[in-house]
């Protein structure tokens with residue numbers, strides 16, 4: 001565990017905080033859980049960086065998939081699950097396609113998000129997405145701009161989805177309710193307000 | 194021949210249980226197994242020891258034989274592959290025939306796999322001991338057969354490894370056939386420009402060796418020749434070779450045909466007139482050759498070759514050759530058979546088809562090349578006269594990226610799981626060559642680890658870094674191309690900075706993985722050699738017998754056994770040559786006496802067994818007015834096919850005889866009850 005310097009000034013305490021990695025920071029069960037949920041051999045990562053080099057998020061953010069792999073291997077649960085970067089993966093699977101160790105880093109991220117969600121750590125936009133899907137069947141619902149564009153291209157204004165067949169929305173709601181996801185999203189969004 | 198109907202003697206067996214430190218004793222209760230052995234029929238004594246293979250352990254066996262007048266020995270320990278010879282010697286030292294020994298494997302097949310089940314492991318060990326005792330009670334005296342060894346050797350593959358092995362064998366006074374499938378010896382090393390870490394010119398150090406091979410009186414050099422068939426066994430291999438039609442005869446061959454002063458002199462007059470143009474594989478297709486060709490000017494032997502696949506038989510070359518009459522466009526393949534005592538395989542490697550990793554764009558982007566192509570481009574005798582140029586426009590590159598581990602250390606299935614072992618070092622060499630030859634040019638080395646493990650290799654790494662090479666720690670994710678400029682963008686993560694890189698360069702060199710050659714599988718089957726999972730030829734033991742194979746009389750040298758650089762290739766070649774010369778210098782080898790024997794009283798002379806034998810070891814003969822089967826012991830491999838087949842039960846498989854095997858099965862199924 002990081003040692004406190006006992007500065008009186010909280011700003012100074014934060015600035016000069018102990019950043020060493022201690023064996024006690026590691027929770028070995030974290031790696032096991034990530035591997036179980038993600039169904040991938042995260043512990044075989046040799047830190048080559050092919051994943052980050054392939055990642056469309058990396059050049060635009062501080063998100064480094066390789067570092068999450070490292071944190072999985074070392075069991076740095078707190079650091080991984082509380083890092084907002086965890087939510088910057090687009091799940092494009094480029095890293096999974098190219099990883100020379102045949103690991104699925106994408107699925108490691110998904111596993112970590114699952115674990116974070118269990119601890120109610122989910123960014124607001126993700127919660128709102130849940131609410132939108134519950135309501136419309138879409139994370140990104142159709143809108144007037146899209147409708148106009150579709151008509152211009154000779155398509156029907158609404159696509160062949162719940163937009164055209166809203167009678168299927170109750171089915172989707174049933175699935176989401178089964179996992180109590182909507183209730184959770186509502187609760188967390190309300191808490192945040 | 195062994196006595197088949199032995200006089201009944203009451204067997205007296207000694208059982209010795211080994212602890213192997215804690216390897217066995219960690220999960221098997223040794224005392225229990227030992228006490229149990231005492232209760233078994235025919236067991237006269239049972240004992241245990243920390244390490245049965247040690248001198249005191251072996252001493253126990255020899256002493257017990259004398260003290261208890263034993264007729265058979267059982268050691269319950271490791272695998273017979275490891276210590277059967279050891280305990281046979283101990284049995285012999287005690288005055289028994291060494292084949293009166295039987296081993297129960299309670300380590301590899303027991304304690305190591307049942308590490309966490311001590312009770313079950315102990316029960317299984319008792320089963321193994323009981324079965325071994327049953328067999329030991331029925332063992333008989335056997336005598337290995339000595340066969341004379343042909344005083345000649347063969348080396349397959351004329352790269353630096355094969356050449357070194359042939360030279361050593363020849364210098365040891367052994368006539369050696371060096372078989373090379375291409376028209377010249379030299380292998381990959383003759384394609385290289387310089388060699389790390391000393392940077393000697395590859396051809397300059399190789400050519401003298403090639404000439405030595407050519408001149409050595411004990412070496413019969415057979416280029417453009419392949420192995421067609423192999424029969425026989427250690428000491429007596431009959432190898433059939435296919436001398437491919439070369440279309441050109443040597444001065445010696447000309448003389449034999451009575452053409453005075455004829456044969457190929459290597460003048461090259463034929464090349465000038467040949468109308469057919471093909472890519473030269475030696476230059477990796479980057480330079481042309483004619484249908485009549487040599488790979489390069491230093492080939493050995495300096496004899497031209499006609500590529501009959503592309504020759505149009507216009508006959509212009511024959512005219513140009515004139516009185517030398519060296520060219521014969523009607524030449525056909527010839528088969529020849531040679532007898533050799535031992536064989537060294539040195540068939541080398543090829544480059545993994547790196548275009549399969551399509552993210553790096555090889556064969557798609559003009560300016561992405563492989564390291565072997567780099568060697569040819571930077572070499573003064575190469576297709577560009579040693580000028581490194583971009584294939585797209587012939588410009589000199591100013592920034593060159595090197596992609597290490599390209600296809601190596603890759604477990605995706607598209608690529609090779611192993612480290613190709615010399616790419617780190619030759620890429621450092623390439624970086625040096627760029628800095629030296631092209632002032633201002635910068636090499637960027639994308640790496641995961643720099644493996645500079647050899648003598649003076651780390652120092653070489655230091656030197657290249659000092660010269661200005663840039664090292665970026667990160668495996669290249671992908672490469673993109675600007676379709677206008679044909680410049681390349683290398684995408685990776687600089688893992689030490691923790692930032693993605695996008696580096697624009699003029700050229701990319703892929704340090705592509707290597708793999709066993711396409712014909713390795715065929716060659717290994719011909720010689721009965723195994724391969725490891727990744728296809729490289731398998732040594733007899735990775736540490737203690739790295740040059741031998743599991744086929745007696747066949748040895749390995751160079752990269753065909755696994756990736757290795759020139760120093761390691763030459764070292765292994767010398768080891769293989771030494772190992773291959775031992776049976777030849779001994780003059781005879783002992784064969785395990787596991788031969789089939791005909792019980793003549795029972796043999797009906799039906800001959801049905803004869804075609805069953807995969808090694809043609811059986812024949813019908815006339816004996817005392819009857820037709821009976823006879824085994825050529827030296828040919829029999831003891832596979833047991835005939836023994837299991839004979840309808841009259843007239844074939845006795847020594848050391849694996851029916852009563853012995855039945856006793857083992859009974860012991861297992863009946864749990865020791867009779």
Ligand SMILES: Cc1cc2nc3c(=O)[nH]c(=O)nc-3n(C[C@H](O)[C@H](O)[C@H](O)COP(=O)(O)OP(=O)(O)OC[C@H]3O[C@@H](n4cnc5c(N)ncnc54)[C@H](O)[C@@H]3O)c2cc1C
Pocket residue numbers: 349350351352353354355372373374375378379380381382385387388389390418419420539540541542564565568615619622710712716750751752753757758759760762
């Ligand atoms: C780009 C590159 C650069 C390198 N640079 C260096 C360096 O600087 N220093 C260094 O130490 N090492 C270097 N190496 C490694 C070096 O090439 C090998 O260590 C060496 O060539 C191994 O020799 P070999 O005899 O085992 O195999 P090879 O050179 O491959 O020779 C095998 C020979 O066997 C023949 N053959 C194959 N199959 C058969 C068959 N069935 N019948 C008959 N003949 C057959 C082949 O035609 C060939 O002539 C480099 C390798 C590469 C790819």
Ligand code: SF4
Pocket residue numbers: 044045046047048049050051052066069095098099100101102103105
């Ligand atoms: S590509 Fe695979 S092995 Fe390389 S750093 Fe990423 S997860 Fe690890």
Ligand code: SF4
Pocket residue numbers: 051054055056057058065088089090091092093094095096105106109
């Ligand atoms: S799946 Fe996620 S981590 Fe992987 S490359 Fe795509 S965005 Fe990056």
Ligand code: SF4
Pocket residue numbers: 597598599601602611612613614615616617618642643644704
């Ligand atoms: S030698 Fe170096 S470049 Fe080649 S596979 Fe091994 S680590 Fe990679």
Ligand code: SF4
Pocket residue numbers: 788789805806807808809810811824828829830831832833834835836
């Ligand atoms: S045991 Fe096998 S090799 Fe020997 S003679 Fe019988 S069939 Fe042939």
